Amino acid sequence: MDSTKERDNILTRFGSAMGNISMKYMPDAATFAVIFTIIAFVGGIVLAKQTPMQMVGHWYTGFWSLLAFSMQIALGVTTGSAIAHHPTVKRWIRAACDKPKTGAQGAALACVFGILAHYIHWGLGIIVGAIASLEIARALRRKDVKFHYGLIVAAGFTGEMCWHGGLSASVGLTIAQPGHFLEAEMGVIPFINYLVNPMNIILLIAFAVIPPVICYVLHPKEDKCPELRPETIAVLDEPDVEAKKLDLASASTGDRISHSKILGWALAAIGWVFLINHQPLSRMERALEVLQSLEPAGVAARDLSECLRLQLLRLRPVDKLALTIATDHLDALAKHHYGYIARQLGADQEAVERSCRLIRTLNPRPASGFESPEHVVYITPDVIATVRGGRLELVVNDRIVPVLGISAYYIRMLKAGDAPEVREYLTEKVRQAKYLLQAVEQRKSTLLACARCIAEIQQDFSGRERAVWFLCLCRMWRGGWASTSPLSVGPLAISTSNVRRGFIRSVCSFLAGWVGRRAEKHPLTRPKLC
Numbered sequence: 001m002d003s004t005k006e007r008d009n010i011l012t013r014f015g016s017a018m019g020n021i022s023m024k025y026m027p028d029a030a031t032f033a034v035i036f037t038i039i040a041f042v043g044g045i046v047l048a049k050q051t052p053m054q055m056v057g058h059w060y061t062g063f064w065s066l067l068a069f070s071m072q073i074a075l076g077v078t079t080g081s082a083i084a085h086h087p088t089v090k091r092w093i094r095a096a097c098d099k100p101k102t103g104a105q106g107a108a109l110a111c112v113f114g115i116l117a118h119y120i121h122w123g124l125g126i127i128v129g130a131i132a133s134l135e136i137a138r139a140l141r142r143k144d145v146k147f148h149y150g151l152i153v154a155a156g157f158t159g160e161m162c163w164h165g166g167l168s169a170s171v172g173l174t175i176a177q178p179g180h181f182l183e184a185e186m187g188v189i190p191f192i193n194y195l196v197n198p199m200n201i202i203l204l205i206a207f208a209v210i211p212p213v214i215c216y217v218l219h220p221k222e223d224k225c226p227e228l229r230p231e232t233i234a235v236l237d238e239p240d241v242e243a244k245k246l247d248l249a250s251a252s253t254g255d256r257i258s259h260s261k262i263l264g265w266a267l268a269a270i271g272w273v274f275l276i277n278h279q280p281l282s283r284m285e286r287a288l289e290v291l292q293s294l295e296p297a298g299v300a301a302r303d304l305s306e307c308l309r310l311q312l313l314r315l316r317p318v319d320k321l322a323l324t325i326a327t328d329h330l331d332a333l334a335k336h337h338y339g340y341i342a343r344q345l346g347a348d349q350e351a352v353e354r355s356c357r358l359i360r361t362l363n364p365r366p367a368s369g370f371e372s373p374e375h376v377v378y379i380t381p382d383v384i385a386t387v388r389g390g391r392l393e394l395v396v397n398d399r400i401v402p403v404l405g406i407s408a409y410y411i412r413m414l415k416a417g418d419a420p421e422v423r424e425y426l427t428e429k430v431r432q433a434k435y436l437l438q439a440v441e442q443r444k445s446t447l448l449a450c451a452r453c454i455a456e457i458q459q460d461f462s463g464r465e466r467a468v469w470f471l472c473l474c475r476m477w478r479g480g481w482a483s484t485s486p487l488s489v490g491p492l493a494i495s496t497s498n499v500r501r502g503f504i505r506s507v508c509s510f511l512a513g514w515v516g517r518r519a520e521k522h523p524l525t526r527p528k529l530c
Contacts, residue, residue, distance in 0.1 A: 015218045019150060076123030076168075084117075084127040093128065097135035103147030104219035106136040108212040111155040115208055118159030119166035129156030138236050146222040149232055155215040162207035165200050178289075184318045188289060298366035305330055311362045321347055322355035333359065335402045383451045394451045396444045404440060406433050 027035075037059070044050045044058065083089060093113070100106040113132035118125030133156035140147045164171055172194035174180050180188070194200065228236070248256050257263075291300035297314040301307035308326040312319060325333055329341045333356055341356075342349040384395045414426040 011214075011218050012220050012224070015151070016220075076121065077126060078123075080121060080123030080125070080127045083124055084131055090131070093131055094135050094139075097132055098139045100136060100140065101143070101145070102219075103140060103145060103152070103222065103225060104216045106140055106147055107152050107155045107219045108216040110136050110152050111158045111212040111215040112208070114156045114159035115162055115211065116159075118163035119204065121166070121168045122160075122163040123168075125159040125163060126157070129159055132156055134236075141236050146225045148219055148225050149228060150226075151215065151219055155212075158211045158215070162204070162211075165195075165204050165207070167195070169194065184313070184320050184323055187313050190286065190289065296363070296366040296369075298363065304364055307364060307366065308359060308362050311366070312359075319355055319358055321345070321351055322358050325352070325355055326359055331399070382447055385451070385455075392455050394448060394455065396448050398444075404437055406430060406437075 041055050041059065044055045045052060050058070084093075096113075097106075097109065100109050110129065110133045114125055114129030117128035130153075133153045137147065137149055137152055163169070172189075172191050175182065175186065175189045175194065176191040178188050248259060251259075288300060292310055294300070297311045298307040299310075301310055305326055308330075309323055312323050312326060324345060325341060329344065332341050332344075338349055338353050338356060341347075342352045345352070381397050384397050386393050386395075410426060410430065414423060414430060417423045417426065
């Protein structure tokens, strides 16, 4: 027994057996969808402990959430069909499909067509594989060559197992998008790194060579090829539908509008305009990703939250809880509200504190090592001034100040304490704490009173000049700062100790009169005012 005959016996019989099982027991795709829906339904009840009504709700929600994905699938198949059925593309396919002289060569060529087209786009591969299989079968029938039609058709769809290495790979496109569901584990991987890497290239070459060889070997000899069914013969002998140019000379106005090239070109122009305008943004995003991949970790971040996330993603293992805190709870972290963060995230407070300690070890200014040795001072305003509806609104900045209060634990200890020394000690500490709280509140009220006084004195200033009222006073005292618009942050510098409202009013009155007299004749610039 020669090696060819032995090989034919093993592979051909195995393929025939699998084909017979598939034809006998495998339902169509729609039935598969229903079967897997029932399996998921039962699994949700048994494994996930969901009630039947909850599973019905999940099914309903999931069904409608797939509409966008369904539209993408439909567009992929539709555009692939439009390209594959274009007269020029179809002529190329027919010319190549006329080359095989045996059924084995036809099966191998159909496999090559399907795989290469799937490398470009999976939707194109589905249509090209089907067209190539049909055209190869028609060419072999014209040459009076016997062939296994089922194998040739199956070979045209072998690209379905390798398109994830091509240009339309959903895995590669997903992990290239910021915010994908595995970003914490693997980060964002540019698509070019997914596509052009040794492992993927080797797999692409292997899929382009090995499956066609297998299809070639699987094809039985001519005397063992099954006879074509009547319905198959009818399809193969049916003349192909050719695209013909419509004669619109005698067509109605509605038909002329429906077949107008202007509408098609206009729609295509809209798409090209979007691509041209969108391209620079995508290039900028890719450039930003490259910058953010450089050292030190955290450079080129758009805000503090992103800077911390970039540094956390470089650590191994990645702390997912720390990522969430850095993304959504930085304000609470700054105020040491660990209990609040734990309640919001449903996490253990010790784990939250551990993740917060990790975040505090990060560098909020990762490029600071490259700057000049000159010390940079960051200013936090004490008072924020905004103009709303033509009126100036003043607010004391409490966002950076932690919430102060006396612990209920010490109050209970004071009430329950029996030892005079303990009660005396706790009473003194509570008194000091109350004094501190009163001092903080007094400072806030003093700041607000001074700011309001200045605003009242200068209330006749125009909207453009109104923001200078902080800066008129800025060089008279030292200490506080105020945030204004449009002049950003300027020194308010109001001392909170031993300041009397009458003194503030007298100083403000003097300044208002002086500025008003000078502004009438010779308006002062900001440097002169200061």
